[in-house]
Amino acid sequence: GENVEQHPSTLSVQEGDSAVIKCTYSDSASNYFPWYKQELGKRPQLIIDIRSNVGEKKDQRIAVTLNKTAKHFSLHITETQPEDSAVYFCAAPRSGGSYIPTFGRGTSLIVHP
Amino acid sequence: KAGVTQTPRYLIKTRGQQVTLSCSPISGHRSVSWYQQTPGQGLQFLFEYFSETQRNKGNFPGRFSGRQFSNSRSEMNVSTLELGDSALYLCASRIANDEQFFGPGTRLTVL
Secondary structure, rough: OEEEEEOOEEEEEOOOOEEEEEEOOOOOOOOOEEEEEEEEEEEEEHHHEEEEOOOEEEEEOEEEEEEEEOOOEEEEEOOOOOOOEEEEEEEEEOOOOOOOOEEEOOEEEEEEO | OOOOEEEHHHHHHHOOEEEEEEEEEEOOOOOOEEEEEEEEOEEEEEEEOOOEEEEOOOOOOOEEEEEEOOOEEEEEOOOOOHHHOOOOEEEEEEEOOOOOOEOOEEEEEEO
């Protein structure tokens, strides 16, 4: 099955700094890579996703880059704000048909004002 | 459109008991997946139902089971509860093979 590793597990930044979270996956057939944000006590919510036919996707302060050769994808948050503080999860689909994501262990991002 | 809903939101049970959790997907979504979230193991896939059939299954013991009804609502059952079953149980619904929409979760505490 798919193995997804996510780093770092904790990331502490000052407001205004950039934050980068990286995930690696093992299944070369994977083709859809979402990122979820989960605030304390709330449900995970999709913040951005990328498909394997593109290398980068941006949405305001958030971007995701994908390197299929190296089998890794990264979440970039620029100009971080305290409300960005949350746990971020990456996911990669399992192989063998229907999309079932394997999630990374999560990164706790803390943005200090 | 209403989002994914789960009931109950909180539940306290004792070891050996059984529990049933419910999930109502977004209207039109036929796929419902269940996940267990714990601090130690993160988000782990339990199973997925599509059109009343279990389509995929994770690596959980047979004490964990589920079903889906014709209106796409799904239930998850855990029998003979163990302390280690304490977790946040999330369900998620989707249309196609990509974006999932999560419910708020059911917080299960086993004493």
